[in-house]
Amino acid sequence: MDELLQELRRAFELLDPPPPTLLDAARAAFAFRDPDAALAELTRDSTPAGAGLRGTSRLLTFAGEDVTVELQVSPSGHLRVITGRLTPARPATLCVRHSRGETRARVDGSGHFVADGIPCGQVMLHFTLPDATTVVTSWSRL
Template identity: 45%
Template sequence: MNDDELMSGVRDAFEILDPVPPHVLAAARASIAWRTASATLAELEHDRPVRAAAGVRGAAGRTLTFTCPGSTVEIEIAEDGRHREITGRLVPPRAAVVEVRHRDLPPDGVTAHAEAAGLFCVPRVPEGLVSLVFRLEDGSSIVTSWIHL
């Protein structure tokens, strides 16, 4: 028995005794589809809770900062029941199409527009794992790392 035959036997045993659940396979395939070629990854640098001011209605939220070479993405997340509202800005300011990626959203996600000042707002984002894609006017893209809302 050579190595390939041994590995094939081990693979068959695992498929029978402990198969990968279908939802895990679906998530793995979807993650490949979510890949944005030639995008710059903006990694999470700060994640700070924000407390609601005394006497002001509304739940506490979070402020997150993502950075990549030459750009910063600052967002605030406010809770609204089972949904979240994401507001933020691109630094340096520039216009972009903002796409929210989430496993419970359609493949195109939810989109919004960042104005020339870099400001944007995306209402009614379901809680869960989320990544933002910024498609800039020059054809480049910035993608944030995944965060849990």
């Protein structure tokens, strides 16, 4: 049985190997884990009516126990700008994790933040609150 599995593995590696970017993304996702963080999962993903043909903004909402993260994702050339609000409102440090690393931003006392220069692809938002607790969103594709 082990011999058969080894032959199958070799066949898949030869005929349909995973792209290197997939392996890099998987390693990055694992490296960014925070087992103590509160998770806010995607509950809404929409494009507003009337969005222009040249570029559309997306509205995303993530919800978790006692926290909501609302985002507007807008194109800026080949990159994205994320404008959002953390509820309940409080200052925090935001780290947007993506395929090229991390982009940091400040969340003000009213819960608002802006992060620009975000590459397309999978992203996860990681908030560190004043009491050192953390909130993370599920990974989502921009």
